[in-house]
Amino acid sequence: MRQIARRVRELVDSGFFELPPGISATAGDPLAVVDPAGALESWFVPFTASGKLVAWARMLPDLTPLEFSLLAGGRTDLAPDAADWLDPARIRARISAAAGDAASLPVLTYDGAPARLAWRAYSHGGSRRWWAAGTTVWEDHGDWEVTGGVESGSRK
Amino acid sequence: MDAVLKPAEAHKLATIELNLFNLAHTVHGVTLEGATIDPGTPIFDPNGEVLFYRIALKRGAAGAGYADIAAHTLFGEPLLATAPDAPWDPTALLAQARLALKRTHPAATYDNIRFVAFSYPKIAVEFLANGKEVALLELSSWRQVPPASRDRKPLEPGNFDRYSLIDESPAEQKREAHARFEDRLSRLARVQIPVEASTISKATLLPSIGVVSLYDTEELHYNKLSASHHPCYELRPQETSVWCVAASVQMVLDFYRYNYTQTRIAQQLGLGTPSNPNGLPYSRDNDVAVALHAMSNNSLTATMLTTPPFSSYVAEIQANRPMVSFIPGHARSVAGYTRSIFVILGNTGYQGLLVYDPWAPNVGRITKWENFNAQTYRRMFTAHVTTI
Structure with missing residues (x-):
């Protein structure tokens, strides 16, 4: 984990990862992103400023940079609250509210495509699976051969 | 420029390319830092021209592998290969070749000896007398390479055939490669490096080049004039x-000023409400191309490509x-x-895309850069304005 943090710092210092001008964000501790089977897929490094999640970096376990993304296109005013993405307790509470049942501890993973980064949790004794990406929460109805997935309640 | 490079030109190119390789690989984890660059050994094409130079790399007295630098523009790129762990000691190899010749051709006499890429990149040692070949012994195995076969198509040699890469490469291919080589040289001209430099070191390049300038980068802008560049x-x-x-x-669609709500576009694509x-x-991927066409009132010509290579993104x-x-x-x-x-052969270096990603919902993100080599690209939909 320290190696990941160090490599991200190097990439920021070199200009390879570039924050918008005038934004001085702090890189947080790397969080593990797991694949659907629970294996480590990548490391997620959040960049926060004034309580907002302004950017994130993702690194492969071998330190290869996977992506560096500016949330809301780099507009801090539109960036999500950091806690909506980084605070498991808040994420769990949000999922529990949507599920109407106490959700399990959320795990950082992705919904279908690795680019669709999201937290996953279960409710109703593990029989229902939920996703949360920031303030958006939806229920998973299984794997579909679609680009984008199927929103909760839309299954016909 | 000539199609064949002089030794001094090749050595300068090697110095720049290997320093760039070393500097760029601070991102990718391989280093040649501290290695010194020996003068190159000419490796000849069977037609007698120098095809490339094999340059031994050293750290102190120890070997640090070798690099191959093109002597001919037909390769399209100066740096052909790096082999950080492979030894290259031409003096020792020639000594072994002489011993092998004594075994296989005890009566042979010669007045010249050289390395030949008899079937690029396979190398042999050629013994000559009065300019005529006495023996051609494959490196390491020291087997005699048979005479050129006349009964085959160009560039389709058998496992142990000799052939001339220079003579058999199609003229059109050589022209294209020559143009790429020249383009590469013009990019390298941006790199200032001491002429006498023979050590690979980040310090050699860093005073004159920033990390960003190691990359060819382009984003959308209002027109194709770089002087008026502004992202749009x-x-x-x-x-x-x-x-x-x-x-x-x-x-x-917004880029082309066809402003629709997302709900309207979703309706067009049958994505519900x-x-x-x-x-x-x-099964309905192609609906995207149809929608781009229809929602621009047929002004955009849209095309769906499957598993597009990086070059397709670059071209667009x-x-x-x-x-x-x-x-x-x-x-x-x-x-x-x-x-x-x-x-570099076998290593395309870093390729990244500037991705405008609509995920996460109601937030979106701009990814700069997404590692192209770590992603699977399924479809690409291009759109261009239909002009008269």
């Missing part, structure tokens, strides 16, 4: 958790056109690229 592409986050396709199409949305089934961006890109289960828009300005 906007992020549209997906308005439901499954409308990545609608949001990606919206970004491209905000309260009852769905994604686009794989250089034409100043955004694209919709499908990866498994998700859609985004692409508005730029970056790539290392060097290309």
Whole structure:
């Protein structure tokens, strides 16, 4: 984990990862992103400023940079609250509210495509699976051969 | 420029390319830092011209592998290969070759000896007397390479045939490679390096080149004049958790000033409503091209490409056109690229895309850069204005 943090710092210092001008964000501790089977897929490094999640970096376990993304296109005013993405307790509470049942501890993973980064949790004794990406929460109805997935309640 | 490089030119190119390789690989984890560059050994084509130089790399007295630098523009790139762990000691190899010749051709006499890429990149040692070949012994195995076979197509040698890469490469291919080589040299001309430098070191390059200038980078802008460059592409986050396709199409249509709501685009694509949305089934991928065409009132000509290579993205961006890109289960828009300005056989260097990603819902993100080599690209939808 320290190696990941160090490599991200190097990439920021070199200009390879570039924050918008005038934004001085702090890189947080790397969080593990797991694949659907629970294996480590990548490391997620959040960049926060004034309580907002302004950017994130993702690194492969071998330190290869996977992506560096500016949330809301780099507009801090539109960036999500950091806690909506980084605070498991808040994420769990949000999922529990949507599920109407106490959700399990959320795990950082992705919904279908690795680019669709999201937290996953279960409710109703593990029989229902939920996703949360920031303030958006939806229920998973299984794997579909679609680009984008199927929103909760839309299954016909 | 001539198609054949002089030894001094090749050595200078090697110095620059290997320093760039070393510097760029601070990102990728391989280093040649501290290695010194020996003068190159000429490796001849069977037609007698120098084909490339094999340059031994050393750390102190110890070997640090070798690098091959083109002596001929037919390769299209100066740096052909690096082999950090492979030894290259031409003096020792020639000594072994002489011993092998004594065994296989005890009566042979010769007045010249040289390395020949008898079937590039396979190398042999050639013994000559009065300019005529006495023996051609494959490196290490020391087997005699048979005479050239006349009964085969160009560039289709057998396992142990000799052939001339220079003579058999098609003229058109050589012209294209020559142009690429010249383009590469013009990019390298930006790199200032001491002429006498023979050590690979980040310190050699860093005073004169920033990390950013190691990359060829381009983003969408208002027109193709670099002097008036101004980015002109906007992020549209997906308005439901499954409308990545609608949001990606919206970004491209917005670029061409066809402003629709995401709900309207979703309707066109059959993606439901905000309260009852769905994604686009794989079997209907081409609906994106149809929608781009229809929603521009037939002004945009849209095309769907399958598993597009990086060069397709580069070509579209250089034409100043955004694209919709499908990866498994998700859609985004692409508005730029970056790539290392060097290309090495077997190692394309870093290739990245500037991705306008509608995920996360109602937020979106601009990814700069997405590692092209770590992603699966399923479809690409290009769109260009139909002109008369």
